[in-house]
Amino acid sequence: MKLGFIGLGIMGSAVANNLLKSGFRLNIYNRSRKKVKDLTSDDYEFLDNPKLVAQNSDIIFMMLSNDEACENVVSSNNGLLEGLSSNKIVVNFSTVSSYYSQKLCNEVNKKNALFLEAPVVGSKIPAQNAALIILCAGDKKAYEAANPYFEKLSKRVFYLDAVPNASYLKIVNNQVMGITMQALAEGLHLAKKLNLDLNVVLDLLNSGAFANSMFDLKGKNILNNDYNVHFPYEHMQKDLGFAVKLAEDKKAFCPALSIVNEIYKKGLSSYSKEDMCAIFEALNS
Amino acid sequence: MKLGFIGLGIMGSAVANNLLKSGFRLNIYNRSRKKVKDLTSDDYEFLDNPKLVAQNSDIIFMMLSNDEACENVVSSNNGLLEGLSSNKIVVNFSTVSSYYSQKLCNEVNKKNALFLEAPVVGSKIPAQNAALIILCAGDKKAYEAANPYFEKLSKRVFYLDAVPNASYLKIVNNQVMGITMQALAEGLHLAKKLNLDLNVVLDLLNSGAFANSMFDLKGKNILNNDYNVHFPYEHMQKDLGFAVKLAEDKKAFCPALSIVNEIYKKGLSSYSKEDMCAIFEALNS
Amino acid sequence: MKLGFIGLGIMGSAVANNLLKSGFRLNIYNRSRKKVKDLTSDDYEFLDNPKLVAQNSDIIFMMLSNDEACENVVSSNNGLLEGLSSNKIVVNFSTVSSYYSQKLCNEVNKKNALFLEAPVVGSKIPAQNAALIILCAGDKKAYEAANPYFEKLSKRVFYLDAVPNASYLKIVNNQVMGITMQALAEGLHLAKKLNLDLNVVLDLLNSGAFANSMFDLKGKNILNNDYNVHFPYEHMQKDLGFAVKLAEDKKAFCPALSIVNEIYKKGLSSYSKEDMCAIFEALNS
Amino acid sequence: MKLGFIGLGIMGSAVANNLLKSGFRLNIYNRSRKKVKDLTSDDYEFLDNPKLVAQNSDIIFMMLSNDEACENVVSSNNGLLEGLSSNKIVVNFSTVSSYYSQKLCNEVNKKNALFLEAPVVGSKIPAQNAALIILCAGDKKAYEAANPYFEKLSKRVFYLDAVPNASYLKIVNNQVMGITMQALAEGLHLAKKLNLDLNVVLDLLNSGAFANSMFDLKGKNILNNDYNVHFPYEHMQKDLGFAVKLAEDKKAFCPALSIVNEIYKKGLSSYSKEDMCAIFEALNS
The missing domain is CATH 1.10.1040.10 (N-(1-d-carboxylethyl)-l-norvaline Dehydrogenase; domain 2)
Structure with missing residues (x-):
């Protein structure tokens, strides 16, 4: 499985580091490239836009601050949606409104890709300590595929069936x-x-x-x-x-x-x- | 020190029992005499009114449900105030309004008696287990005199200087x-x-x-x-x-x-x- | 100008009757045909769906109870949008959310038709007495065209420039x-x-x-x-x-x-x- | 009937002026004597304290800003209560808490004097224009005695039986x-x-x-x-x-x-x- 990761804010970089620490290589995108300074490993490739991340990854994790930031990453030119195709999995760790999460799910599914909403409970320190609680809803098979990665990031995962239950x-x-x-x-x-x-x-x-x-x-x-x-x-x-x-x-x-x-x-x-x-x-x- | 105890509701009887269990004899009054059935020791004397309790005790503990119940016990005919005299100590475990607690303090002090407000944190089970938290305010010497009894009832005592700080x-x-x-x-x-x-x-x-x-x-x-x-x-x-x-x-x-x-x-x-x-x-x- | 009117609830029938009373002929649609019994004149044609009303009218008035009722009339099969064309004017008297009103405006404009939101202040009696207050926003030329009809229905009209100011x-x-x-x-x-x-x-x-x-x-x-x-x-x-x-x-x-x-x-x-x-x-x- | 008036704030001086204008002579007290400058007639006597006002008047009107101000006037040394005697009438125009009004009523009645609470509706301008609304409760005979004066001050009087109904x-x-x-x-x-x-x-x-x-x-x-x-x-x-x-x-x-x-x-x-x-x-x- 090739992994993509979009969003290197406080929470995103902590989570990305835990994936890197667990030995996974990441295709990374962030609006500002210089945030890669917060990464603790070199085992990543920084790509120029979300579309490239989607094209080159099987699972794409996103961790952004709100609906607007997600929408920019997803629907802009060279956005995530343009790079999606059958069976790719999008995992959104961002806390967004339930309305937007449902809309995002629908758009991802139209590309025959799978969607998981996975907002987390816990802030900076639990994120760094891989002690988050992950609330996950969406396609069951996608959940099973993503779960091994969730376990590297969290102390507990709740699976809640359909979107937007996790939101x-x-x-x-x-x-x-x-x-x-x-x-x-x-x-x-x-x-x-x-x-x-x-x-x-x-x-x-x-x-x-x-x-x-x-x-x-x-x-x-x-x-x-x-x-x-x-x-x-x-x-x-x-x-x-x-x-x-x-x-x-x-x-x-x-x-x-x-x-x-x-x-x-x-x-x-x-x-x-x-x-x-x-x-x-x-x-x- | 002779001890009085007024009020055998759920909380009062639990507290009284802990005093009895610690070997203290009690002068008891309750509106309804039959509540003595909840006492687990016979080492008490039931008196006919609060005045008699006050006359026959050095420290009088009260545990009643509200301002009105306290006022009845304190100010009625044959009430507590009539039995008070110099240096007796009144300890009110009841949770009452801070206004009433101040008024009660003033009335007790007018009799040259000492007053402690001592509302408790914790409900039935902690009361039974001598695991209450006691919040106490009032005369410092009265507090020192009452504290050995508090320790039989509680896991922790806070002393807060003047009435009505504990309220x-x-x-x-x-x-x-x-x-x-x-x-x-x-x-x-x-x-x-x-x-x-x-x-x-x-x-x-x-x-x-x-x-x-x-x-x-x-x-x-x-x-x-x-x-x-x-x-x-x-x-x-x-x-x-x-x-x-x-x-x-x-x-x-x-x-x-x-x-x-x-x-x-x-x-x-x-x-x-x-x-x-x-x-x-x-x-x- | 040929007039359409959609919605014969309590408010809608009162308003439609004031237009009929003023001598205007109406193309009418209502979900339930039997509501035409509340009309006080025969000078109307009842059409089978909103699309037909739109095709046969220059100005189409709508008075419905909420967002959902409007959306049904507008976007269903044989809905209003299907019958719109260049320069037709849609006037929505319904009180809807400002979000929906903006969306409806956009959809009407895509058909090169003009849109006015025109929620009214006043309930049944003022509606019957042509004493409503109309709050109108949208295309200025559409407003000028609709205003003579507004005057037959209201004691006062506020024009507020762009949608959704009236909402x-x-x-x-x-x-x-x-x-x-x-x-x-x-x-x-x-x-x-x-x-x-x-x-x-x-x-x-x-x-x-x-x-x-x-x-x-x-x-x-x-x-x-x-x-x-x-x-x-x-x-x-x-x-x-x-x-x-x-x-x-x-x-x-x-x-x-x-x-x-x-x-x-x-x-x-x-x-x-x-x-x-x-x-x-x-x-x- | 000799009239007393205590309180020459914005409201009090407006009301006092309407009584003076109606030809009534007033015994006046105010904390600060210089407020008499706001009076529009000389037909008054300024007395040194509320006790003197009470002693020299049959009806004493008070218009003060709150409970504390009333309590000062009523219960201080040389306060109103000291000057009261049988059948004198105290009318309190001040808006005070219902608790205080009841207490004040009780204290006045203990002196065998009569009490009316009479808070007013209306601010400065209606006070000046004798267009207040007076809400009055208390002894019925006192009300009948005071009512001719109320009519010089107000456009309407409500009588509400017992204190503290007007409050x-x-x-x-x-x-x-x-x-x-x-x-x-x-x-x-x-x-x-x-x-x-x-x-x-x-x-x-x-x-x-x-x-x-x-x-x-x-x-x-x-x-x-x-x-x-x-x-x-x-x-x-x-x-x-x-x-x-x-x-x-x-x-x-x-x-x-x-x-x-x-x-x-x-x-x-x-x-x-x-x-x-x-x-x-x-x-x-």
Whole structure:
């Protein structure tokens, strides 16, 4: 199996490195060539466009930041679709809207190629440590072919049948994450207004039934005014927005989601490039 | 030190039993005498009213369900206040509003007695297992006197200086718990509307950075339609309501809290006596 | 100018009758032929499909209930698009999403035909009384050609340049209407819980600076438990949902809109076919 | 009947002037004596403290900004309560919390004096034009005695039986006003993000079923960035906060109220002294 890899951002280069480390050779494309500096092995070929990657690979992995970035790679001149043919497999690790993922699946299938959506749970450090959780949906045979590679990247893989079930599950996961993050932020905000010692508050929250490693990590960062990005604020908002639209289409009743999304939107102009936990600052300002 | 204990509800009897088990004799009062059947030792005397408990004890512990229940015990004819005198210590384990706790503190102090508010984190099982977390505020000497007894009941004690800091911290803790619970409930609600397998969703939520034992326990209960009460829905709402009023008085910005409280209020007529996780049902109905 | 008219629902038949009353002959299509019974003149020809209407008319008016109904009429076999040709004008009175309106505009233009979106403000009675407000956007020449007909239907016409500005304005209008309606419903709900006389409350609300005819009408209906439909609850929710999606795409901060939409969604299973003011019942139940 | 008047703020001096204009002599107290410059007649006596006003008057009117200001006037040394005696009537025009109004009523009654709560609807201009709406509750005979004076100040008086019904009604009125104001602000905010012409939007909103004079006035002010105070932003928030607490105590379901109150709270640090319609700015910033 010849492997292609498109997208060398923070997440993409970490994943690509794990494939290289496992001994697989990669056909690589990235909008900016200089990102190959982040690769830890020379066992790759950089190609000039996504079409060439598709033509020269059996499985093409993509890891990009959003719908628009994927659409550029897929549908431009010399884009991915132009290079696809029968039985090639496209695996999209990017978190995109479920609507776009379905559309992308349809377009890939029209070329008689196979499609897997495979959004991941976990950010930079788990990506580097091959400790991601992969949520995969799409053609079962494609999944079986891709799974050996998934195992080099992840601690766990969920297979969820048809597209866009994996997108759905990723969105639900991040919906829960966003509201849980808000719970911490609002608790610390009220505690501050009450003149409580925030270290004590955090200590207590880390001792009870709902203690979790995100509260521990993000709580400490908030107390240190450390908003260095692990999971970007703007991505959190993007995913909450996906959930809001799904809830609208399915007539699901999600009031906390809706309001948390509004608060994240409110802070976009100030905090989009910081970590998601900057929502604490958005409450104060 | 002679000990008094008032309130033999689910929590109160569990705590009283741990004191009895540790070899302390108790002067006991409860509105209904028959609740003494839940006590696991005979080393107590049941007295006819709170005044007698106060007169015959050095430290009086109270564990009641809300402000009104406390006020009845404290201020009625033959109530606690009538029996207080210099240097007696009143310890209130009940979760009450911070306003009421301050008022109670003032009234006890007027009798030259000492007051500790000591709301606990943890429900029935931790109470039985002497694994509560006690949040204590009030007179430092009273705290030092009460602490040896606290250690028989809890895995951890936080001392927070002046009243009502412990009430504040308890309210913040339950604010975060309520919103976090809502995060789970809304995630499962949307997932259901998306026709995802809820067992898989819960499996994923239990695998990531914000996995926590409350999600595990309450999630399973929700999937089994098991709303047997650990922490009553109406108490969750009561505590969220306390937080809303504090946020109003301190002009804290807590939109998720506000909306989660509204949703809990909406379900009161149907779910008040069930477990707090019945909020999942409140989203559907 | 030969006129076509598609859609004989409550709104459509009222509008068609005003055109007939003004002496214009209509080529008519409706999914169910029997709705012609609501027409008050015989000066029309009922055609078998939208394609025939398009082929035999210079201006084709459509008034349908939502995106899906429009898409069926436009893109099915023997649909409107198949009958369009150069310089024919399509006028869509239906309130649809701005996304769909733009798409429809593009498809009509591909046939070298002209497109106007023209959602109306006002429900059944204003439609019958030729007292609608028409919000129109699209080709200026098409607007000039259609305007003489608009004048027979409306008390006022706004022209807003390019598509989808009229859709946008309609959505903003109904966003404000929905939240204002919620203001009344929540006020009456709290007043009821306070045991105030709701007639007095309504009397006061109708006396102050924000008194308006909707409060007067809907208030009385609520007090009489009269939820006969003027503007359907489900359409109010649909339009709030459009606004929520626009606010998401434009990153507008609309917390009241978001929460009001959630509450409308919550009541859909019980009140969708009743009047929008049934939101009062949704608060109680 | 000898009349006392306490409080010469914007509202108080307007009301006092209407009493003077009607030929009534007033015993006046205000924290700062120099405010008498706003009085348009000399037919008054300025007294040194509220006790003297109470001693020398049969009916004492108060118009102050909030609970704290009333409490200062009523309960300080040389406060109102010290001067009360049998059959004197206290009329409180101030908008205070229903809890405080009930407490004040009880304290006045303990002196065998009579109490009326009489919050007004209408701001500066209606106060000057004797066009207020007075909401009155309390002793019926006191009401009959005070009513001739009310008629010199107002266009309409509602009598609502027992305290705190008038406070309740005032709070409900302002709850509806606050949410309706938010409807306008969010509509204009979304419209701006959609690049619509806000003058056109306002024109449309002023043409439909929910057109009202507040939308007209506040809408124009918003478009002109004119936030000169008619009704202070901080008073709007205060009243929304009263409504939130009442909704909590009565377990009323008021999600839009809750969230609008949060947004008003968020803007307090920037807009408290501007007009309530500065909520539009709070959405943007």
